[in-house]
Amino acid sequence: MNTYAVREIPVEYLIYKINIFKKSLFIILAVSFLSLFFSKELSLGFFVGGLISMANFSLLSKYILRMRDFPLGKAKRFIISRFLIIYLIMGLALFIGITKGVLPFAGTALGLLTIKFAIFIDGVFSKYVKSS
Amino acid sequence: MLSQADLITIVCFIGAGISIGLGAIGPAFGIGIIGGNGLQGISENPKMEGPLLRTMLIGMSIASTTAIYALVIAVLLIFVITQGG
Numbered sequence: 001m002n003t004y005a006v007r008e009i010p011v012e013y014l015i016y017k018i019n020i021f022k023k024s025l026f027i028i029l030a031v032s033f034l035s036l037f038f039s040k041e042l043s044l045g046f047f048v049g050g051l052i053s054m055a056n057f058s059l060l061s062k063y064i065l066r067m068r069d070f071p072l073g074k075a076k077r078f079i080i081s082r083f084l085i086i087y088l089i090m091g092l093a094l095f096i097g098i099t100k101g102v103l104p105f106a107g108t109a110l111g112l113l114t115i116k117f118a119i120f121i122d123g124v125f126s127k128y129v130k131s132s
Numbered sequence: 133m134l135s136q137a138d139l140i141t142i143v144c145f146i147g148a149g150i151s152i153g154l155g156a157i158g159p160a161f162g163i164g165i166i167g168g169n170g171l172q173g174i175s176e177n178p179k180m181e182g183p184l185l186r187t188m189l190i191g192m193s194i195a196s197t198t199a200i201y202a203l204v205i206a207v208l209l210i211f212v213i214t215q216g217g
Contacts, residue, residue, distance in 0.1 A: 010181050010182030010185055010186075011182065012182035012183060012185075012186055013182050013185045013186050013189070016186045016189070017189070057193060060189065060192055060193065061189055064167070064185060064188055064189055064192070065185075067167055067171065068171065068174065068181075068185075070171075072168050072171060072172065075167055075168060075171055076164040076165075076167055076168045077164075079163055079164055079167040079192075080160045080161070080163060080164045083159070083160055083163050083192075083196065084156065084160060086196070087156055087160075087196070087199055087203065090200060090203060091203055091207070094203060094204065094207045095207065095211075098207055098211045098212070099211075105207070105208075105211075105212075109200075109204045112200050113197065113200060115193055116193065116194065116197050119190055119193055119194065
């Protein structure tokens with residue numbers, strides 16, 4: 001039975017994760033609401049894609065914390081295998097999106113990139129707005 | 133003799149396979165390298181664990197973006213272009 005040593009989670013890591021979640025939730029809600037005026041399916045696709053993106057980001061952050069206790073080679077294999085699982089989840093989301101019609105697929109594909117937008121906005125915000 | 137539609141379907145599936153295969157391998161290795169080097173940095177300087185873990189998270193999230201693009205192209209090739217004929 002594998003037992004993992006209980007180690008504290010760095011506060012900076014937690015704070016950053018929460019910030020990214022807040023920003024991505026704001027992006028998802030704002031874009032989904034605005035796209036309602038254009039197409040309901042696009043809005044739904046973006047909403048679902050965004051939620052999946054947030055779930056994948058949460059999974060990735062948990063895997064990184066688990067990886068701390070592994071030796072180097074095992075850590076690399078662990079994170080690669082878990083990344084491929086996350087990739088499969090995204091593929092499943094896109095497959096479901098495409099079987100419903102082309103428009104939800106576009107929204108879902110855009111929604112899967114929500115976390116990247118949130119990270120970019122957080123970087124810009126912390127670099128330019130806080131320094132001014 | 134293969135019709136034009138069959139040929140397009142075959143080429144689309146081959147393209148989708150190449151897109152997924154190559155598009156996933158690169159980010160997967162990149163993420164492994166990020167993880168390994170990040171852990172090495174933490175072992176050398178445990179006080180910097182917080183910032184290093186944060187940087188690893190950012191790097192891994194951004195590295196997976198290319199994989200998402202490849203996945204989108206592959207799904208488009210399989211489900212949209214082949215159905216369109």
